[in-house]
Amino acid sequence: MSSESVKSINVGICGLGTVGNGTLSIIQNNADEIARRLGAELRVIRVATRSLNRDEVPGVANLGNDPFAVVNDPAVDIVVETIGGFEPAFEVVKQALGNGKHVVTANKALIAERGNELFAVAEENAVCLAYESSVAGGIPIIKVLREGLAANKIKWLAGIINGTGNFILTEMAAKQRQFEDVLQQAQELGYAEADPSFDVEGIDAAHKLTIMASIAFGIPLQFAKTYTEGISHITPEDISYAKELGYCIKHLGIARLSERGVEMRVHPTLISSKQLLANVDGVANAILVNGDAVGSTMYYGPGAGAEATGSAVVADIIDIARYLLADAKTPVVPALGYRSMHQDLEVLSIDEIESEFYLRITAMDKIGVMARISGILQEFDISIEAVIQKESISEYVPIIILTHRVVEKQLNQAIESIEAMADVSESITRIRVEPFHGEQG
């Protein structure tokens, strides 16, 4: 290709942390292949980073520490926001969109919590705000939901969308280890932050689930309505009992659209060991999606890492470049996949959700206790699918119960009654069970 006749698309990057660096190195290392795909050159012409060591940022003409200099550079076509957090990221993205620039961000918190505002600004300015890399790292799940499965009414999706949490649960299951013990190892390996609450309490997963639910069902982003429960209360015993019953425990984000409303929830979940999702181990991510036409499909891959996440950032850049080169009135695909969203679909509170449940009750090893527990469940119209009564280790014995489907608030009332029994000790452990029936929801 003669460089004279070749168009070029100019990229500016704000923030050279892990993802920003991954993005820059992919654009530079795969420049020829990307130029062949586009029929144009993709060039990073300006970078804003706190570190101004030019040796660490080779091949970039303009290097500074002010992201707004990138946003205000008339030569920049596409701004990449890889700063993270809310400020100045929000302002950077907003100003870039206001300047008529397309923006690619990897910032899941920003999209999940302030995406509605930002997409409105993008629409006013007829530019793209792309965010493939904000969910499940290198897996192109946003594109799949927004385009690949666009023929479908999505019925539900369920994903392992936090690698740290999945690593911890995988290790606990494989080696019968305690949560705190594996968490410490994950921190040593660099899989978990010094403050791990974002990962293990489910906030990170809730950001991603909120985004996927919005695209899947065509509803506005509603992070505040996503139920979020972490994995710190899961014990090796629960993992063992679940295994005995043919299940494993995964930390899932689940979104479902039923006649009763929208479910958005992140919590530990028992799933059948035969499920492909049950075989997704370690730091990997995977999302199972059920559409009314296609049935169930699954998407697996690395959910984090510089180049894996950078792969998704650069895919967004290539998408936008292709639109630009085709002289499209961008965006070709609406930000959340819908030109006319379902504004009125109600999000159910966790109390209203129907689920099967795993219960672990620690009770006195006496005649009549199990009968009384069964009686209470029956009073609340909760039928039992399976029971394991373990050998007593002390005067107490663990009783494991799998229930059939029941509305959660009804189950909570039953649990309260059982906990009030004199012969029942401690609080009852309760984990939701997900059978993934195709016909549900």
Next chain:
Amino acid sequence: MSSESVKSINVGICGLGTVGNGTLSIIQNNADEIARRLGAELRVIRVATRSLNRDEVPGVANLGNDPFAVVNDPAVDIVVETIGGFEPAFEVVKQALGNGKHVVTANKALIAERGNELFAVAEENAVCLAYESSVAGGIPIIKVLREGLAANKIKWLAGIINGTGNFILTEMAAKQRQFEDVLQQAQELGYAEADPSFDVEGIDAAHKLTIMASIAFGIPLQFAKTYTEGISHITPEDISYAKELGYCIKHLGIARLSERGVEMRVHPTLISSKQLLANVDGVANAILVNGDAVGSTMYYGPGAGAEATGSAVVADIIDIARYLLADAKTPVVPALGYRSMHQDLEVLSIDEIESEFYLRITAMDKIGVMARISGILQEFDISIEAVIQKESISEYVPIIILTHRVVEKQLNQAIESIEAMADVSESITRIRVEPFHGEQG
């Protein structure tokens, strides 16, 4: 939405077999949801089908038996080709493109064997020829390779891309059954055709693999150069021995780009039982893709069926409709993902390919035979990774050998020498082994 102000995109369908019917019913059943996504109505205004029973085709204004009437209808924006086979499908697609219409086809044979010609016609006329549904049914693998992973140099991909073959191998493995026995069951269940050779001899998979390799590496379609081997020679014994060694046998399509050239091949393959791909059972499809930035990702779902395949056809239609509504100079994405293809990448013959191998040798149960076999392998520089020598059932004993990597023609020479031994009976069974090292290729 008031129908006055709403644009409409008009679709014509040629061929109402399984996929054509699935396509029509999705467009009709999900009309509202699709209209919300597009901000426009998608309407099927004309259908050509051999059956002219109007009751079977409700809601379509123009029904006839001539596909060229669809192709020549000025009101039709997008033509769907679901006739199958080469003629008249080729002529229908070519004329539609020549008329400036966008075409969506589910016809893998047509794309794999005559796609280069048809894409050239599409390009001349600046229209789309989309074919998502031609590979892996409802899994949006074409979009993933062409767009979702566009930042990457794809290093290799490997897929279970024929559901019939995977059903047969899954049943053989689960129940120790013979190939012919399971094939007959598959025919009774409707999973296999009366003439099953297209599926079990690997031609169907080779069509799909050819298409994926072309998009992955940016090379022209070269079906004639895809090595194709079926599963009819696989025995329950081989499946058992593989299992003992920690492997299962899957019928895979493998494409790899290495410094030595391009590999395109379909054959039974031993893969580690721990691989996620090894857990893909029954009629499901799954494709594992390795890119230089993202690493390994996997895509799983239904590879066939009216609505699953129709989901991919309608996704293509929605893509094109979105381009049209954005006034893009279509196609936004080049047919094979590249504006400037790698015209000169050499496709390796199967003889030139390096692989590990599983060998099953039936030899006399005598002292010295194993030593002689090892000696021959050593002569040809083939090192042994594992050996199982089974108890003798008669005077003959099966010897199972796993080799390290070797160029196939070298292995063939060694096999010839071993087969020439007086103490070796029958021909040697040879199955390729795929370790999926990320660093390979």
